[in-house]
Amino acid sequence: YDLGEFTVTEAEKRERVAGVFTSVAESYDRMNDLMSFGWHRVWKSVTLAHILDIAGGTGDIAFRMLHTAHVLNGNPSVRVTISDINRAMLTVGKQRSSQLPASQQAALSFVEANAENLTQTRPLHPYPEQAFFDPSTATSSIPDSSVDLYTVAFGIRNFSNIPAALREAHRVLKPGGVFACLEFSKADAHPLFNALYKEWSFRAIPLIGQLVAADRDSYQYLVESIERFPSQRAFRDMIVEAGFAVAGQGWEDLTGGVAAVHKGMKP
Numbered sequence: 001y002d003l004g005e006f007t008v009t010e011a012e013k014r015e016r017v018a019g020v021f022t023s024v025a026e027s028y029d030r031m032n033d034l035m036s037f038g039w040h041r042v043w044k045s046v047t048l049a050h051i052l053d054i055a056g057g058t059g060d061i062a063f064r065m066l067h068t069a070h071v072l073n074g075n076p077s078v079r080v081t082i083s084d085i086n087r088a089m090l091t092v093g094k095q096r097s098s099q100l101p102a103s104q105q106a107a108l109s110f111v112e113a114n115a116e117n118l119t120q121t122r123p124l125h126p127y128p129e130q131a132f133f134d135p136s137t138a139t140s141s142i143p144d145s146s147v148d149l150y151t152v153a154f155g156i157r158n159f160s161n162i163p164a165a166l167r168e169a170h171r172v173l174k175p176g177g178v179f180a181c182l183e184f185s186k187a188d189a190h191p192l193f194n195a196l197y198k199e200w201s202f203r204a205i206p207l208i209g210q211l212v213a214a215d216r217d218s219y220q221y222l223v224e225s226i227e228r229f230p231s232q233r234a235f236r237d238m239i240v241e242a243g244f245a246v247a248g249q250g251w252e253d254l255t256g257g258v259a260a261v262h263k264g265m266k267p
């Protein structure tokens with residue numbers, strides 16, 4: 001590296017960088033404020049401003065992201081839109097959000113939409129006359145290239161047309177924006193664990209659903225929808241097919257593959 005009159009080797013640079021940041025660590029945040037007149041916060045805010053949580057349901061993931069951005073990362077300009085096709089879920093989410101600090105509530109919005117077509121959305125309708133989103137009453141579209149981070153947790157396997165939802169994710173993300181999906185997946189790497197998991201899923205869960213919630217059918221559906229969802233590899237291929245770039249294999253297994261996080265970036 002040529003640093004003006006100094007030429008340093010890679011090892012020297014690594015050492016120097018390590019030394020600099022070790023010695024400034026304590027004063028780093030304060031100095032950044034002073035040196036940039038606070039602008040570094042604005043620049044960082046611009047870096048990640050709009051998160052779209054699709055199939056956001058009652059807001060669990062969205063509230064966690066908002067807390068991380070506003071409180072842990074000191075980045076209060078992050079906004080989160082919670083979108084879901086089901087008004088009952090969103091209404092519960094909206095009620096739960098009233099427990100959040102006012103600044104976080106102000107950074108949240110709730111919209112009704114089908115993830116497969118985000119050109120037709122509308123703000124959460126206050127009247128419960130109809131449970132599901134009706135596209136004929138839609139008022140607006142999520143614009144192209146307007147979102148920094150698109151998240152969908154335990155939602156995508158319920159979609160009727162997953163490729164269409166992936167194409168919409170790609171459309172609304174800015175170039176460089178990230179698609180992140182948490183979903184149940186295949187735990188077939190370890191046969192014994194997989195056999196136990198299958199027993200639990202197909203025998204125990206519907207039974208527990210019947211006994212505890214008096215609703216065997218819904219829990220049977222849950223288990224079957226997980227079984228029908230593509231493998232980690234096949235889902236990664238669908239993400240790539242929709243135009244995303246993936247790093248490495250494109251996913252990370254959680255709890256032996258019971259769930260997996262897939263990520264893709266819009267080039």
Ligand code: SAM
Pocket residue numbers: 054055056057058059060061083084085086089113114115116152153154155158159160
């Ligand atoms: N993301 C939340 C979480 O992790 O707690 C909620 C997950 S919940 C299991 C699945 C959600 O997907 C439901 O709220 C359901 O209404 C929503 N959903 C199903 N099909 C959808 C679609 N086509 N478009 C948008 N949301 C959908």
